[in-house]
Amino acid sequence: MPAQENTTLKTEYADKVRADLERNRSEQERIRAEIETLQAQLATLESDHALLESMSAALGDETAAAVPAPRRGRKTAGTTPAKKTTVTKTAAAARKTAVTKTAAKKSAAKTAVQKPADTVPPLTDLIHQHLSGQSEPRTAREIATALAETHPTRNISDNLVRTTTERLVARSRVERAKQGSTVYYTAIKTETAPGPAEETTAAAS
Incomplete structure (x- = not known):
């Protein structure tokens, strides 16, 4: 193989390696940004969870921490049927809001992940x-x-x-x-x- 052709091949391989390194760095930055977004979402969910637990404790619902949703037909000591209905509706509304936010955030995160990595x-x-x-x-x-x-x-x-x-x-x-x-x-x-x-x-x- 002539020396000039060998030099050209080496140059092309070196350029390809540089391009791959640049693409790798861009991919790392994109994934770090996604991780930060997911961590922020997790922090929001944890904050919402703590708020819901505080609301549950303030309303006297002792079973909310043990089950994912209030159980129908189970009476809470010292609570009248009318108050239980109010507590159930409040917890359900809060849970529905949290689920809606979570679904929207998951959809946004999925859209971000599906974006082409190599856009440069x-x-x-x-x-x-x-x-x-x-x-x-x-x-x-x-x-x-x-x-x-x-x-x-x-x-x-x-x-x-x-x-x-x-x-x-x-x-x-x-x-x-x-x-x-x-x-x-x-x-x-x-x-x-x-x-x-x-x-x-x-x-x-």
């Missing part, structure tokens, strides 16, 4: 898109500076941008030009490339 566009696409919108060639440092401003949460360095842009050059998506010791990059417009029909016509002529 690849660096190659960002670079090509940036160069396509420029009227003049750009250096790797200029590209990195512009992308760092528009994507402050991403880890973008000059070396990473230079290596990734060279991959685009190898794929004929970006053109490289050297002036002195400075290398400039320009996006190749894909729509100007001749199609199969045009190539066949040119070959026939």
Whole structure:
């Protein structure tokens, strides 16, 4: 295998590892955010539970802590039937509210979990898109500076941008030009490339 091809393969593997690391970090941040949301939900449920227990104790319902719901037909000592009905309705209303809140929070958490994890566009696409919108060639440092401003949460360095842009050059998506010791990059417009029909016509002529 030629040395240049070996170097290109190593560069591509290194870029893939960097991209995987970046995706891994993004996934960790997403999961940490979900854990914090679930912990907040758990804290709310525990607070609601403590409040319901306090209400139950204040109302004199000693069986509420032992069973999930008030039992029908069971009389509480020192409580008249009318008061028992009031206690049952109050506890049922409070429980219904807590269940509704829990269901809504679970639905929101499920929706958050089902969101695609990989929503960040690849660096190659960002670079090509940036160069396509420029009227003049750009250096790797200029590209990195512009992308760092528009994507402050991403880890973008000059070396990473230079290596990734060279991959685009190898794929004929970006053109490289050297002036002195400075290398400039320009996006190749894909729509100007001749199609199969045009190539066949040119070959026939």
